[in-house]
Amino acid sequence: MPNPRSEDRELDDATVDLFGLGSSTVTRGLWAFAVVYTVVTIAAGWHIRSVHSWAGLVAGLMIFAVATLIVQRTGGPRFPISAAISAAVLAVCGLAISLWSLPADSYLQLQTAPPVSAATIVFTLLAVHGRPSFAWAGAVCGTLIAGLWGIAIGFGFVTGAGNTAFCYPVLVLAMLFVLMARPLAERIHVLRERAVAQAATEAATAAAAAERGRQLSQLERRARPILSEIVGGHEFTIGEVADVRLTEAQLRDGIRAPAWESDRVRDAVWQARRRGVSVLLLDDGALSVAPDRDLMHRLCDVLVDELEAVDSGQVTARVLPPGRSLVASIVVNTGPTIRRIEYGVGGEMSEHSPTVPVATSDE
Template identity: 30%
Template sequence: MITVPRGLVLGLAALLSGYHVMLGVYSLGVPAHPGPPLVALTLYSLATVMSLWPTSPMRMPLWLSFFSLAVCVALPLLVGSQLNGADPSGGYASGYATWYVAAVGTLMTIVATRKRQVVAWIGIGFLVVHTVVWAGPAALVGMGVIGSVVWVTIAVTLSRGLARAGRDARQFARAEREATEWQAAQEARLYERQVRLEHTNRLAVPMLRRIVARRGILTEEERQECRYLEAAIRDEIRGRQLLNDPVRDAVMAARRRGALVTLLDEGGIDDIEASELNCILNELAAAIAQTSADTIIARTVADGGATAITVVGLRSSDPSVSALGLDSPDDEVDLWLEIPRLRATASHALGAGTSAARA
């Protein structure tokens, strides 16, 4: 989108307003008394400077718009009162003495551009009524009032069009961001599904081929291996970010010695960077490998606190109960570990947590 520098617009408006002031000064000899036109020139200059101040916001303050409206009401009254003695249809209506007509149109155009359209319409409407009462309807063309009305109309139309275009551009930009985020999320999910599927295939395909080759007739060791593979596949679904190769190896080793291992990822570590997450998972793998608990539960902390993963290891007094995946009232805590998010404290927390749990 091509934009015009604000300084250029302000400079052109200042030059045009200064031209009206020059015409007013040049025609000071025409009015009956120069005092009221001088006051009008002063008020117009002050209102123009305040309206074109470079650091002012785009939307004109309400008090400033009312001040500009008051100036536009005062200009015809101050200057026109000194021209009443002459015939309006004679030199004054078409000469420089009616400089205030273009001045009012310029000032109200500035007001309309700065998003005070209602005030601009009121100001230009007063100019039209004053001209009709003072010099008749025919003077609307001869004195340039129609031109001032056209300026304000164009300013209002352009201002509304630009505001609408700005809103549409913001909506399109927001929709584009949302579409990009949605596409990125879908691609991430697709990539994760592909990774999980590839890993599952690597785990299950050899056993599935063996099952097909033996027509479903498996030994007890092979059936137990299928149970391990089923648990590993379940980990890929429920564990998600809790898994890396060391964790997988440690979990499989724990299951082969008869432990019941449960991994639950509730989304609490999705925002952790890959390098830090890998260190945290290595701490988890070490904790699972070091404990001799019969039941091990590792889950992420979803409250966004300082802890990333909690690990609980229970030792059952009745091995048959543990094998069924049940908790006995006589279960003892063999491991209680909270792995923090910060890598600097992870190793210390692991040692302290493990030793405290065993104690």
């Protein structure tokens, strides 16, 4: 049963992705704001001669940059509370330092616009990232600090706090966007799941069609000439009957053990059966779940070598079911001796020669 909290986190991620907050476009926009911030600060504070004031304004800008960087770059399934607290506190501190660095004798209302706008951007990003409570708490703290600053320079609490008034409509709009984006994120989540399921179904259908095509091609190439001769009333010799039986066994191998399907294995099995060796190929799907071409190539090489080395007895090659520690086994039973070659999931090989015959059906 799906976890409601995990689903909420996925939807929060989808909402954030919907706004593209980590995209290069947003990054370029923030850099453009930083340039505008600097230009407006310099133009509005052109008459400020205090080195301490300019140092405070620069420090405020750097603090805003760090806060914005934290909000934009912090990833994870949900925006961490520690990062949200850090960003909100830094934004409030940046606003406080910037406001208190403005001298009262050369104050212009335009001078408060850059730091208040920067703090508003940080709080808006926090709200969109799923931490609206921290954004609103930071905005309220920023208003209180602006009001205290207004009292300190003699303009009064209301005038000072009024400089942050435009922060709240922006936060309200951000919250509305998030609320509208959440249903859209749910739809995106559902559509994504449907797309993945449809892609898996199409892939399975294509694979099944390809397998059927391969088997029909083999049937057309190998069985049709024999069937045509049967329909034509051809009288088969003993050698031809043996070849027909070998062809039938080869067709069964292609259906029963597709993992062993290769020209070298096919030829080696054909020749071994001609010599009277009983060959059984099985495929229970371990290499279909986790294909490993190098391992399958090595397995085919070993099987070919074993088939070429025996003139009688039985050879059983099996790809085991998925989920086991072993991937495949090759058992060579020549009567007096039985050898068992096993391959693990990591490709490691082990060989056993038990003194007591091993029943291949228990593999």
